[in-house]
Amino acid sequence: MLEDRTCLVTGGSRGIGRAIATELGRHGADVVVNYRSSEAAAEAAAKTIDGTDGSAMTVRADVSEYEQVESMRTAVHDRFGPVDVLVNNAGITADRRFEEMTREDWDRVMDVNLGGTFNCTHCLFEDLRDAEEGRLINVSSVVGQQGNYGQANYATTKSGLFGFTRTLALELAAEGSTANCVAPGFVDTGMLETVPGRVKEKIRRRIPLDRFARPEDVAGIVRFLAGEDSSYMTGQILAVNGGMDW
Ligand code: NAP
Numbered sequence: 001m002l003e004d005r006t007c008l009v010t011g012g013s014r015g016i017g018r019a020i021a022t023e024l025g026r027h028g029a030d031v032v033v034n035y036r037s038s039e040a041a042a043e044a045a046a047k048t049i050d051g052t053d054g055s056a057m058t059v060r061a062d063v064s065e066y067e068q069v070e071s072m073r074t075a076v077h078d079r080f081g082p083v084d085v086l087v088n089n090a091g092i093t094a095d096r097r098f099e100e101m102t103r104e105d106w107d108r109v110m111d112v113n114l115g116g117t118f119n120c121t122h123c124l125f126e127d128l129r130d131a132e133e134g135r136l137i138n139v140s141s142v143v144g145q146q147g148n149y150g151q152a153n154y155a156t157t158k159s160g161l162f163g164f165t166r167t168l169a170l171e172l173a174a175e176g177s178t179a180n181c182v183a184p185g186f187v188d189t190g191m192l193e194t195v196p197g198r199v200k201e202k203i204r205r206r207i208p209l210d211r212f213a214r215p216e217d218v219a220g221i222v223r224f225l226a227g228e229d230s231s232y233m234t235g236q237i238l239a240v241n242g243g244m245d246w
Helices: 015-026 039-050 066-079 103-123 125-130 142-146 152-173 197-204 215-226
Strands: 006-009 030-035 055-060 085-088 135-139 178-184 237-240
Touching: 006 015, 006 066, 015 030, 015 039, 015 055, 015 085, 015 215, 030 039, 030 066, 039 055, 055 066, 066 103, 085 103, 085 215, 103 125, 103 152, 135 152, 135 215, 142 152, 142 178, 142 237, 152 178, 178 215, 215 237
Parallel strands: 006 030, 006 085, 030 055, 085 135, 135 178, 178 237
Antiparallel strands: none
16 A cells, blocks of 8 residues: 555556556555646546545646656645655657657657656655655656657657666665666557557557556556565566567
């Protein structure tokens, strides 16, 4: 159980982040549902959590903007106090074959997927370090392990999280806090809806378990990483991909 734990999930309004936020709430946590634009979805997620053993607040903040993340920290401290568990989940794609990719496509994905991870971890570093067994959990992707056609920008951000996770694991270890990473395969969310049907079918054929992941398949693993049972694991990458090679 996660009673007395404050967990902040970036991009908690939809998809995988919403499933993670709900799962942590179901286990008794105080959950911060961060979002950028989907206010109604974030409020609905918070309402679901309030109906379980947990309690929730929503905070609008674009994670790629440092000042907005600082304001989010203040709002969270005022309501729940310091953060024990940070889940860096917010992420975007801007897919294009590399020769057509613009510098703007590149920067946009870097700013959210890696810049947002820097901003949130940096703003909350003291909380995580000083917590009783703080937890930093980064949401990467099988695409960071394998690469993927049309996703040079996205794959680079997702591989970047591996080095970031292992380094933060070292920098948090002396205080007993951990940093780990989940690398989901292809998950049935709004992000996958942008992939053409023919490409999706090709991907599905490469998944030994013969289905896309449900957001809940990832959320259960994140809940394990957030809890006590993972105390002696740090710097790890957990693949949640239906058996895909990498
Ligand atoms: P999604 O359904 O598109 O949801 C993305 C979430 O991120 C939304 O809650 C969105 O909030 C939030 N977000 C986007 N930009 C943001 C920003 N600048 N600041 C704050 N929040 C922001 O995506 P998903 O499939 O759940 O993906 C979640 C994470 O899992 C991402 O890091 C993704 O790379 C990773 N992942 C996804 C898959 C997959 O197949 N779906 C596979 C592996 C890994 P708003 O709606 O409020 O803008």
